[in-house]
Amino acid sequence: MSDTLKIGKVSIERTAALAPMAGVADRAYRLMCKKYGAAYVVSEMVSAKGICYSDRKTAELCTVTDEERPMAVQLFGSEPDFMAEAVKIVLDYAPDIIDINMGCPVPKVVGTGAGSALMKDVKLAAAVAEAAVKAAGDTPVTVKIRSGWSADSINAPEMAKALEAAGAAAIAVHGRTRDMFYSGESDMNVVKAVRNAVSVPVIGNGDITDFRSCADMYERTGCDLVMIGRGSYGNPFIFREIAAQLRGEAYTPPTLEEKMDVMLEHIRLILELSEKCEELAMHEARKHAAWYMNGYYGSAKFRGRCYQLSSYAEAEALAAEFIELQRQREINKV
Secondary structure, eight states: OOSSEEEEEEEESOHHHHHHOOOOOOHHHHHHHHHHTEEEEEEEOEEEEHTTTTTHHHHHHHHHGGGGGGGGEEOOOHHHHHHHHHHHHGGGOSSSEEEEOOOOOOOHHHHTTTTGGGGGGGGHHHHHHHHHHHTTTTOOEEEEEESSSGGGBBHHHHHHHHHHHHTSSSEEEEEEEEEGOOOOOOOOHHHHHHHHHOOEEEEEEOOOOOOHHHHHHHHHOOOEEEEGGGTTTTTTHHHHHHHHHHHTTTOOOHHHHHHHHHHHHHHHHHHHHHHSHHHHHHHHHHHHHHHHHTSTHHHHHHHHHHOOOSSSHHHHHHHHHHHHHHHHHHHHHH
């Protein structure tokens, strides 16, 4: 396969991209994933209507730094006029791409008619996309969708065709219905059906946890790029693993000590970028610290302790204690 993908004039390496994740993929998270090889990142989703009403968090959510490029800013909304106005405002932040969320399953988003609720109204979804495309000018507009609203209304190929006709430059597909939220298994056949339905690039998303699952997504669907969400939790190394193995290079997984060093680096970045005091910023860091400890002996207890962290010094001490626990366990095995 080709080494790069073009979305509009934007070139993206065909390894793996970071999915937009509200409450998770903030700038610190994106920078960590970029450092370890994410080919492309997308912001947390931003309310189109909120931007139009000068939401105070707009700058924080929409700012694109050079280290993060290529990067998209993701908007959600169900009203074409508000979407067009929001796109014009976001263009001031010079994103490489503008992405529209039509897949979020969260009730407070769906309740406004946005996110995956748009899977139920293809005509409105196309109108929202068309309004964004017209407002965006030369900046490409992409759309992220799900396989459908429910198991008996899987309409991703139909939706993708309508979005392509509306001017979308690429379609990202998460192979679950809205009803599934994040349960069950993502359906690669839906991604393949979308790939076969449209001529614009298709990005496959859902259940990518390592190189093998990424390679399967490429091979079984013919998608143009793979996008990783929850598989990157506490594991920015997944992007390095995928990039190395797609190039035929050897990949060595990080040791526990390396993981804890990266966890602490991630926490330092959260603290550095936060406008909050250390204690409040540590609240944001807690879940990330817990994710880095997944899969080890005694990790459940330590993850619980991560959610009590209130200072960087406490995180350092906890990481050292966790490493010592694993060392003692290895010694006792012998």
